[in-house]
Amino acid sequence: MPISTQSAPVASNAHGTLKRIMLQGRYETLAMLGNGEQLIVAAVLPLLALIGLVFTGLLDDVAESPIDAAAPGVLALCVISTAFTGQGIATGFDRRYGVLRFLSTTPLGRAGLIYGKVVAVLTVLVLQVIVIGGISLLMGWRPAVAGIPAGIALLVLGAAAFTALGLLVAGTVRPEATLAITNLAWVLLAAVGGILFPSNRAPDYLQPFVDLLPSAALGDSLRSALISGSTSVSGILILLAWTIIAGFAATRWFKWN
Template sequence: MSSHAATAPPDTGAPHAGPAPTRRRIAAQAAFETRAILRNGEQILVTVLLPLFLLVGLDRVHAVELDTSGATRIDFLTPGVLAVAVMSTALTSQAIATAFDRRNGVLRLMATTPLGRGGLLAGKVLGVLAVEVVQAVVLVVAALVLGWHPDAAGIPLAVVSALLGTAAFTALALLVAGTLRAEGVLALANLLLVVLIVAGGVLVPPAHLAGGWSHVAALLPSGALGDAMRGALLDGSVPVGPVLVLLAWTVVLGWATRRWFRWQ
């Protein structure tokens, strides 16, 4: 009686079937989100060219009077323009992209893949952060050329403030994109950006706005982000109030997004 030993199938060198590790799937999605923004002419206009235009234009066109509280014009403007850059990507760009992905069924399809809903959202957030790095490099180089002298001790605080602002505005973007029709999101996201730039306390401190609106602007995420960035880069410290406002908006908007976001 003879016996046959079991043998393993030969190794052909072919890759094993199955999904990639979670971190690789998220990284691939983040890279896709980043490329999608940076290759889109309209998105480049909003995320890079608009903040750059504001920085150079407001610094050079002195017809617009600013109360800089003793700081140079470029030192005063740069923190607010960096805050605008965060808003343009985390709010406007992300809201529009997500809304049209939702309308076209992309969100529903991607949520059923191994990437999953959590991986898809993580990829979107990382994509936003990657674009913000590109924005920061462009704007910081331009500001330095124009004579900007930030408080070096406040740079880490400015990064933390930008992350808090990104969290709040990304939550707002997902809430809008997940509850409204894509065409409505397109109009609303652009309108929100313009209104917040003009009257949201981001370029001009809320305290400099007229009447009771100064108190309202201070409680908006735009005003809080602008004050946090100015505190960090002008004074080397961030007031507690703006940080609490940004955290509160992030929690509330995050809860609302989790509650009402629709994937299709």
């Protein structure tokens, strides 16, 4: 029986590509964790939001315990902090200083660079879930066990949607504009975008718009999953739609230099 002489080189190339992606992911992760401003947005501000929501009584009518209502929203905020704001700003300034153009010409390639950023986002998100989730448990959080698998899937899907949006912004406007847009969006989405508060609390004139936002889909769906154990099909579909549309737009219009 003849033995293929191509399988070994193909496997070797695949292993080399995966290794390069993981190394780039580690570099991106360490860069994010070593940036003081990003740590504030990724960890300090969500933690302050968690404490504030629990002790101010703003979510007393959402669940039996304030922490049960606050924790899912803060986890959703972590997704936006890392995947959208943090990654968008980092990519924007990497683009400005020519880092993206340089890396895209290396064996890592453009696709490998993007996958490395995805690895970094997921890694930091896992750390955020451990920290915020652990503190929430100590504060009395008791998530619905039946909703945990759906919650994990929603976090991953939300990370995909907001990473695509972050790259779209970072790849199409100037770094200063990226900084302003992502930070302003973080504040607005946290306040009235369905992240920290249920989307039905938005003003009536904004309600139709808010219901279609990826932030509302992520925040409301996470609350449904982790409070009552239910799965929001509409929320999943909205996140999928945003992931596909933003991913296509980022691929089409992203400027590497």
